[in-house]
Structures are given as structure tokens and as C-alpha cells.
Amino acid sequence: MDDVSSPDEPARHAAALPSTVAGTTLDELVIKKSRFLTRIVHVTTVEDADAVVAAARKEFWDARHHCVAMVLGTHADQQRSTDDGEPSGTAGVPMLEVLRHRGLTDVVAVVTRYFGGVLLGAGGLVRAYSGAVAQAVDLAPLVRRSVLVELLVTVPFADAGRVEHVLRTWVAAHDSVLDDVSYGADASFTVLVPPHLRATFDADLAAATAGSIEAIELGTRIASIPA
Template identity: 60%
Template sequence: MHPYARPVDLPSTIARPVDHELVIKKSRFLAHLAPAGSVAEADAVIARLRKELWDARHHCVAMVLGTHADQARSSDDGEPSGTAGVPMLEVLKHREVTDLVAVVTRYFGGVKLGAGGLVRAYSGAVAAALDVAAASGALLRRELLLEVEVAVPHADAGRIDNVLRDWASGHGSLMEPPAYDAVAHLRLLVPRHELETLTADVAAASAGSLSPAVGEARVVDVPVPAGPAARRP
């Protein structure tokens, strides 16, 4: 196996904020998901919601940060310990998402839900918001793609560019803007496990005269087609 053949799974994220509301026994649970690349960005989202929804009793929080989801924080914000922030965080971890903050704002409806009811309400609000993100196309799949360049004589650049574009569309790859000097530098972002196939197909298209040059790996956010669930297959 080629050393670049092993795929790497990374957590997903979201492209834009998502909102969803649950009403349980007259209490309103307003779930807000927002992209956050740092604790400071997440804290800014929390502060804005506290200001906008100043009359709510609780603003419970869970956030997961980092390319590999290696930072996490949660807060019950006055709810009984372990009934809000941690259940929300567990949903984010189970759905394998990162670089986002979830805030669930509760307007108390006068009926106590009990510890189990609160856990179900807060975790359910976040899960439903993630389902909305998936259904609306707001999810982004993160992939570790390799920067690949094919140096092509100008006379052949148009034909090889068309070949590479067709190839990329069928192999989970992305075309990058080309660069030109003495030759045309056609550039792609390619999954590790597709590199051998690309090398073979480029050789076939050029009678063996061209070979891809592999560069650095880069984390790339790829839109996920709208669908019914946020979970990984």
C-alpha cells in the first residue's frame, strides 16, 4: 500500500449558525449552534445571546474545538449539576462535530421537569438543531486532502485540465486555481486513498510523460449535501 493510501477521519463542523426551538411542558428550549474557531469566538456568541435573551432563566453551553475535537467545555448555568451542559456536550461528541458552540436558552414554563427530563430536553434540543443543520446543508465534512500539482506543457494544458476536472469530480477531489510560468501548474486537493489512482490516470492520459507531485496535507471543509441526519454513516 502506498504511504498516502490510508484515509483520515476528522470531525465535521457547520458553515453557519443554526437555530431550533423545543417546547416541553410549557418550558421553551431555544437551541443555537454557531461556528467557533476558538474559545474567544465561542464566548462572544454566548455573550451576545445573554444580552439578546436577557430575560431567560438559563443559557446552558457546550463547545467542542480543535481540528481533532480535543478541546471541550460545558456549563449548566444554574440548572442542577450534570443535567444540561454535559448532556449537550455528549451529543456534540457523539455526532462527531467540532469548532462549534451550542447554547440552549431556557424560558421556564412553571412545570419542573426533574433531572431526567432536563437531560432529555437539553440533549434533545442540541440533537434536533444538528438535524436541522444536516437537513439544510449547513454541515461541512472535514477532510485531510493532499496538495497535488501536475506540471504540463502549455500545448497540452487545456486537454489535461479537462481530464483532471473530470477526474476530480468523480474521486472526491477539488481543483485549485492553476499557475503559469514556463509550464502550466495544474493543482488539485486529493484524498490520500485516491493518490495511486490519480497517478495511474495521469500517466494514461499523457502516455506516461506526466506525473503528479505531492505536496503538503491540508484540512479542507467540504459541504455535505442536505440530508435527514447529522450522524456519520
């Protein structure tokens, strides 16, 4: 379960959140004629991760091994790995250690091995599987996750375009997110802001609107920010 932070610790709690990856990253590593085909995929459930593994097995049906490591949960509290026929401890756990060391969650790594005819030994397998995942993670687009304050900004329709431009410019410069834009009789913008920048946001919004608009705080949310 997710931890509950006290109101005076938002910055520390946010910094403790593990990062994740975006989309799917594919890579290949060849060691002594053995091919290690790696896929790193963003997932949020065990079922999603299992589907990624099943897809790898189907695509590379003739491969000897499909080794897996996955980390899930807001605080990386669900972890699983499998050696899939490789000697115990030589594949899944080393792969999982890479994901842990990189501080990642909501991710599954699948390494498919085509045996090249040369035995690598236990140490060689550990280095190969961990190296394959590390190389693929280096290529994956990282996404930081933080606990942000959720603010609602409502403006008259006539001012919507100008205020939206102000908000988009502001969030781009302050590790924040313009999460939702809704147009009706008025325009509403949902903005996610780091807790320590709340006062700065209020001051900048007041300056940009001559003090005519104030943000309403709705609570906090965990949000993803491209690294």
C-alpha cells in the same frame, strides 16, 4: 496537540478525524411551554465560541439560561460546557455528550431557555437540552474532514481550461478537493486527494493528458469535504 500518523497509516488516521458543521444552524424546541432556542455554529477557537455565546445573550437578553457546549481541535481534544444556572449536570454535559456522540469538533452549541412555568425535573431537563441539540445537529450541514495528499499540477496556459475541467470532474467523483487555481504564464492547480487514490489520480491525469503532465506531491493537509 494534533497526533502525528506514520506514513503507512494515512487511511486509518483520516477515518479517525471528527467531522464538523458549516455555518450557523438555528432551531427551536418547545417542551411543556418552555422554549429551547438552539444555535449550532462552526468555530475554530475558544474566542470565536465565546463570541457566539455573547451574541446569544445579547439577542435573548431576557431569557433565564444560555447553556453551552463546545468541542474544538483537530481531534476534538478541547471540550467545555456550562449549565448557566440550571441544576448541575442537567444541561451542558448532556449537550456536550450529543456533540461527542455525533463525532463533531470545531463547533459550539448554545441553548437558550425561556421558562414556561412548568418544572421539568432533572431528568426532563437532561432530555430537553440533549434533545434540543440533537434536533439542531440533525439540521446542520455536516462537513467531513480528512488527511489528504496535496498535489501540484502545472500545465501550459493553452491547456488550462481543458485540464481544469478534467480536474473538477475528477475531484467531484473521488471525495477530493480542487483547492487553488492560479493563472500566469502557466496554470497551476492544487489538488487534495485521499492517499489511497493517489495512484488512480496519476493514472487518470496521464490518460487525460497523453502522459504529458505529472503531479508533484507537496505533502499532506487536513481538508474539509461536504458530507
